[in-house]
Structures are given as structure tokens and as C-alpha cells.
Amino acid sequence: MMKIKALSVGFIGANCYIIDFDDNNIALIDPGDEGERISREFDGKKLKWILLTHGHADHIMAVNMLKEKFNPKIIVSINEKEIIENPELNLSKQFGIPCSVKADLYVQEGIIKLDSHKVRVLETPGHTPGSVIYIIENYMFTGDTLFKDSIGRMDLPGGDKALMKKTLRRLSEIEVDYTVLPGHGPSTSLKREQKNNPYFISFL
Template identity: 30%
Template sequence: MEIHVVVAPVFATNCCVVVAGGDCVVVDAGAGVAAQVALLVEDHGWTPRAVLATHGHVDHTWDAAALCDRYDVPLRIHQADAYRLADPFGTLGLGPAGGVSGALRQAVAALGLAPEDYRAPAAVVPFGDAGDDGAGTLEAGAVRLQVRHAPGHTQGATLFLTPDAVLAGDVLFAGSVGRTDLPGGDPAAMRATLREVVALLDPGLAVVPGHGPTTTVGQELATNPFLG
């Protein structure tokens, strides 16, 4: 299974194209990645089977509709975060001018876009805590990912695991973890996620976070101050 990372121009979101057997899924389609992802997919002749989101923040879902429409595939997102798709800026809170929502509006505007340009995908297929098969897996064509519900950053934050890597979204970063002060964030849930989900991962797994450089589970267990 291969993972190819495309970095979005807004908030440098890491968008991952996960490939197996000629099929692929796109994880975290941030603002401005659709054209790059399409070029990558078409250059290699892959068949997209789904777009996935590690959580519902709009810097991870802005281009999901464009890719879902282009390839006639659904967006897959944890059911606890699906509500965010209908009001991506409002569910971030903090008002139109300030805080994260205001900074995001400015970053999107730098691409020549406005909040009114956002579209939710027409086909959204939520999954639950255990994925599709009741045992923590999600399948899309030949791509088979392990699913770990990891709330704290948002209610529906999710880790997607391949045999060699974990796509961590905004749960875990190199040297840090996701913030919990935005609407839907929960410090107690994040502590439980770090203790009961992240700390039990295979230390040999690579970690592709939602933003920033790749690391490993072992490196974070040894050095990340939030995992001590």
C-alpha cells in the first residue's frame, strides 16, 4: 500500500492519496488540492473509490466536493462530525472576523475564494466507531484501512491505519497534539484518546499528521511531551 502526500496551500493540510491494487482513496482534501490530486491520480491511472476525512474541519474537507463530483465517489466521515459539513465556518466558532474562523477565511481568500464558494459533497456516507464491518475496518475497492475513533480535537476525529502508517489528522503531530479549545473539542476525551488509542499503536508505524512533517509512533511516544 502506497501513500502520496499533497500539501494544501491553505493551512498546509496534508492530503493523502492511499493506493492499493490500482484503487485509491483521498484523505483530507484541503483547500486547493483537487487539481494536484487529479493530476497525480490520472498520471498513474488509479481509480478513486472514496474521499475520506479524518475530521470535519473545513481545512480538511474544502475540496472534497470537487473530488467526489469528479470521480462520482462519496465522502466518508465519522458520523459524529458529519454535521460540520453543512456549516463549516459556523462550527469552527469564534466569529467571521477573528480566531480560527477568521484566519481560515483570510487563507481561503488568498486563493481567490470566499466562504460562499464552499460546497458540501452531494454524497456523504458516514461511518461509526467500528468502521463498516463492525470490526474497525473501512474498505473502498482494494483499499482497506483500519479505523480508530480518536475524539478530542473534534467529536468524530478518526485515525486511519495502513499496515505501515497512521493517518492521524489533527490528533497527533510531530512533537504536539491537536488543540481542544475549538467547538466540539474536549480535553478529557483527548487525554483518553492519547492514553487508550495512540499509546497502543505499533511504535514502528509512520505518522502522517494533518499538518507538518511525518514522524513515527515510537518517536512521539519517546519525545512528545503530551504522551509522557
């Protein structure tokens, strides 16, 4: 049975999700900082994949350390390649800790497999060009696209209000009530956000 643990990491408090597939393998979503602390949660299991919802510094800063130590496969949207590789675009240079990340697998909309585990990739641009949502079982990992009662900023490099409107329109039409695990803040549900999130109301 899949287990999920959330850690708030780094000085901005980004959510890193540790997914234990109960088959000795671990996946991470957005290890933004504190790689050693994250790795202490593995309980002897193998870190096999790191999935990035987007490329901003507060979501990628532990990637290189974890890659060097555990050699997981790094997965990100093809539309986010330039951002993860460019310290100015991913904002790490502005934070004084320039960071460039290389992915092993660049993905697009569709289904990918982590061994036997299916992951649905939704392209959700707006916060960044290559922002994606990962859906695993009944969980929706939304990165900085969707938060409880809010959405991601659109005034950072690659942000686009028109694309965010399209993304929210698409999310408003999903009928499954996924558990939403965002990049910052508490979890919520998709139905709750469709009904109560002010941006769904004002943008649609």
C-alpha cells in the same frame, strides 16, 4: 504495492495523502484545497474514495469539487456529520468560503473495506468530536489528533481536553510502531511520539 504521496495544500498547509493501491484505484485522505492540483497526481487512475479524518475547513475544501468531477465515495465518522455539514462549525464561514459537505458513508470504530483493502478506524475525539485515525497497513493517518511533537488544538468548536487525554492514553498503549502521517507537518513514528511528544508526558 501501495504507494503514498503527500501534498501540502491550501493556505494553512494541510496534508492531503494520495494512496495508490496499485490496482487502478486511488483513495484520498483529507483533500483540504487545490482539487485540480491533487487530481493531476492520479496518473489516469480512478479516484474511488475520500476519507476525512475530521471536518475542519482546511481538510475538506476540495471535497465537493472532487465529488462532482470524479464521484468518489466520501467517508467520515458519524460523530463528525454535524461539523462537515455546518459552515460555522467547520470554520469555512469564518474563512469567508462557506462550505458544506455530505458523506456517502458514516463510519464508527472498527474495520471498513475499500474493495479488498482493509482500513482500521480508531475513534480519537479531542480535536473534534468525530476525529478518527485511519490505519492502512503500517501507516497511521492521524489528521489533527497527533503531530510530530504536538497534538491538535482543543479550543475550536467541538474541542475537548478531557477527551483528548483519553485519546492520548489510548494511543500510548498501542504497541505497533506505525508510521504516523499527520494532518500538518512532517511524518513521524508512533513509538517516537510515545517517548518524546511532550503532550504524552503532560497529559498522561
